[in-house]
Amino acid sequence: MEILGSTFLTTWTLTVIDFLLLILGLVAVWFYGYAIHAAIAWLKRPTPVEPNFHPPITILKPICGVDSDAYENLASFCQQDYPTYQIIFAVLESTDPGIEVVQKIIHYFPQVDIQLVVSDRTIGTNRKVSNLANAVTKARYDTLLIADSDIRVGTDYLQRVVQPLRDARVGVVTCLYRSLASGWVARLEAVGVATEFHAGVLVSTKLEGIKFALGSTILIRRTVLEKIGGFEAIADYLADDFQLGNLPTQAGYKVVLSDYVVEHVLASTTLVDSLRRQIRWARGTRVCRPWGYLGLIFTHGTVTSLLLLIATGESALGWLFLGITWMARLVMGWVVGVRSLDDPVAKKFLWLIPLWDLIGFAIWCYSFMGNRIEWRGKGWRLTKDGKLVAISHESARRFATSMIANHPNSKI
Template sequence: MEISASAFLTNINLQVIDVLIVILCLSAILFYCYSIYSAVVTFGESHIYAPNFYPPITILKPICGLDRDIYENLATFCRQEYSTYQIIFSVRSPQDPGIDVVKQIIQDFPRLDIQLIVCDRIIGTNLKVSNLANALSFAKYEILVIADSDIRVGEDYLQRVVQPLHNKNVGVVTCLYRSVAPGWVEKLEAVGTACDFHAGAITSKQLEGMKFALGSTIVIRQEVLKAIGGFEAIADYLADDFQLGYLTAKVGYKVMLSDYIVEHVLFANTLIDSIQHQVRWLR
């Protein structure tokens, strides 16, 4: 039985495609096997705590618009079991709807040292970084904690995340996060974060060490921030959180991944919103 040349070539092409698919599948399997190994190593690491190390802290909270459950998110930072800390909320526009939420926070927690800064000064193309820079001028303490307004934490958060800084060689502490996903669109996004982003972050840590930070939490000393050029050094980067960790490692400090897991409250009304989030993160 004769086989035409075109049929023979088609058969060869299908075999090549099959081989490529097998290679891709095996590559993915190997990656996730190594990711699981990296996670076991990461979460199996022992963390040394200094029982008397509870330095005063300034929390910087850039605000832009209204995240889902923003009041409750912000309020968790006001319920910390920590002796001395300051919270600075910074907003660019006097018409920002987040201002009313912050004013309610200030009213509900009158004993806390809370300030609201409204300033439209711009130091670069990343407006969030400008927000942080405007707040920094009012920081009273050496240690800064930076966390986005869609992050929610427990009462022991400050106690835990500050601990690695008792080692003077540590310049930045950062945290992984657990997604809070109310709707089906957010659940899809949460699965992607857990299976893709977290796997990549933990694998990178295992392969070359922590040379990046995550926006869910960044703990940094002011002296380290000055050493990397201040917020001005990252004002034109979209991935400002990555740069804070990368530049810190570049000047010789360690970046530590805390054993504390914060919560990230997802907010995507539609599938298009979720896709836009993913495109921004990929950029």
């Protein structure tokens, strides 16, 4: 009873800062609990497969360079148990090393309808979208599927992801992904994606329905693409995958999160390259969903509980709340990353979650300090609505140098 009274007394003597940290932490614990609920609900609603529903599909594959395990990734799309489909690979430059991999694919899969489009025509600042615009001119079918070149799938992929299109109201289908990563930096990043990013996707889906798409898979009707203005409508945006989901919802169509989980091959990378990629994604998300991105402050329970512990002088309340918060975070990570996604990296490295959360919070804070990003060796500025504006080479070099120099781990 005396200990209980002491705890309540400590609670009542909290400062304003302590109280705010406590509120942030409590909301984070609620978020973790709701993410667990959303993940379980997603697992329980698999889409029945109707074997007689198999509209012909054109797969659009934009290629830029050679990804890790490029042949295996691309070949997986050529091994589908699906009656009629076409694959169009597109590159912008005739010297692109990815062409050699595509030619190898064409040679080893003569039974598959495969085309290679090499065209330097650009329709905007996003070169990937220009690739897609060039590819779609050769599309034979009215159901289009876009998947990044670092994605790998099973033989039942097409038959599974197409099922939601039985509903005429559905305009877009997208997928979550599990990571195949090598190297400690890539594994740390994969843990964050599996246990934090996908948790946010599942919560958003459960609360309001998904209103965006993920580059891992975007299955879209040609009529829907034409209604939103075609690829020309998104040619200048960084987050083209977000736009291909968001614009159809504005046009009255539904976006469905498939029960199929694809594999994402995440190559070994350096800490600096990983940070650049994370900052690019963070700033891209911030301009696409500014209020939702700002609201992520309520999901950083690992950090806020740690700050509360420090602010209360390592009090009993601080330790108790930190233990509850971190346990809830780890359970959420296990349910989402291990139980739902069956992510191999999350299974082995779940204990890295607190470290990732600290890094993720730092990236979240840093993402508000400007609108510049680096993408494929070039410097860009993001407008308020998410469009890409090129900056000069010298400005990009100075920006990249200052970003690395100012980062606390820049000496690593």
